[in-house]
Amino acid sequence: MSDINEFRLAGTAVPKDPIGMLDEICEHFVEHAEVQRTGNLALLKSKVGDASIRVDGRLLLIELNCPTPQMLQMSRTMLAEHLFYFAGEDPLELSWAEQASLASLPNIHEATVVSTEVVTPHMQRVKFACADVTPFVGGDMHVRLLVPPKGREPVWPGIRQDGRVAWPEGEDELLVRVYTIRFVDVEKRELWVDFLQHPIAGIKTPGADFARDARPGDRVALVGPGGGSLPDASDMLFIGDESALPAIARIAAEMPEGTAMQAIIEVLDAGEEQPLPSAGNLTVRWLHRNAYPEGARNVLAAEATKAIAALDEESFVWAACEKDDIRTIRALLKSRGHDRKNMYVAWYWERDAS
Ligand SMILES: Cc1cc2nc3c(=O)[nH]c(=O)nc-3n(C[C@H](O)[C@H](O)[C@H](O)COP(=O)(O)OP(=O)(O)OC[C@H]3O[C@@H](n4cnc5c(N)ncnc54)[C@H](O)[C@@H]3O)c2cc1C
Secondary structure, eight states: OOTTOOEEEEEEEEESOHHHHHHHHHHHHTTTSEEEEETTEEEEEETTEEEEEEEETTEEEEEEEESSHHHHHHHHHHHHHHHHHHHTTSOEEEEESSOOOSSOOTTEEEEEEEEEEEEETTEEEEEEEESOOGGGSSSOOEEEEEEOOTTSOOOOOEEOTTSSEEOOOGGGOOEEEEEEOOEEETTTTEEEEEEEOOOBTTBOOHHHHHHHHOOTTOEEEEEEEESOOOOOOSEEEEEEEGGGHHHHHHHHHHSOTTOEEEEEEEESSGGGOOOOOOSSEEEEEEEEGGGSOTTOOOHHHHHHHHHHHTSOTTSEEEEEEEHHHHHHHHHHHHHHTOOGGGEEEEEEEOTTOO
């Protein structure tokens, strides 16, 4: 544990299978933190702080150790949400030495729609005004967008005593979707989000519809930012589809001079291509889904496979797209023994999710 993490909190969980739960924690968090496992003890170290989790008989003894009180609250909520997710239908008790405040999430930011614009025929930009945009500058770039029901005064989530998020229910239920902050306009105090318009006949697409119908003055909240900060790399390969395009555009724009970048990006057709300005050297190969043979699947993953095979071990691989393609890419990187520190591999949506 590092000495600068001054804010501490102890917790106790009683899961059905403590060892199984510790295994799940380690397996999952290895994607997001440095994980050290020694027998019944797991140490997780990340930017938001450290967690020590130890099996003691039927109990999981937890100690959180964070640099700020906000990060402590966030770590507690993140861990609590995951523990209950891993428990599934099994019973789980979770308590903390200090009760969680029931008021509000520490990293929630209210925002208001300022304007919308069409970026390409299937990409709609929404600009939000936010009183304090500084948390969104640099660092992490993804948010959970919370949209209240149309015409109702928003009720934002609080925190339950066990640390989980207390979501408003019934008529106050929120739409929750994950997006990328495409650009932070510090002077105007605005945040831009680009929403892919992917309407599918007969299936609701509430996130995309929100962007299509957004009007100046509409109120939302953004929880975050989190996950997916700027890679520390001088040589990178991006692999993504339209859902990842805002993130790729932002990373490319923020990478310093001298960074060598190549990108394979799948979009519907040439009309969906976007300029990707960068101080580094970026070469983009656009794949057009409309030009694929009938029934073709996993074309992006196949192209990614070829590109990864030709990569240097030290190159950073940044990949985000549909779940099946990500599984293929992740397995390939694992079989190649690609260093975890040199990759960001995340699925951004799931085919036939409904
Ligand atoms: C970290 C992260 C960052 C993201 N950033 C962005 C971003 O900046 N911009 C952006 O547009 N998306 C982004 N996404 C993806 C976005 O969260 C999903 O696409 C989300 O499912 C859209 O919600 P929806 O309500 O429109 O559709 P849903 O209600 O989730 O799904 C409805 C139907 O649409 C299908 N579907 C969902 N997404 C897609 C898609 N991308 N292409 C084709 N079909 C789809 C589903 O399979 C389902 O059948 C991000 C996701 C993650 C995890």
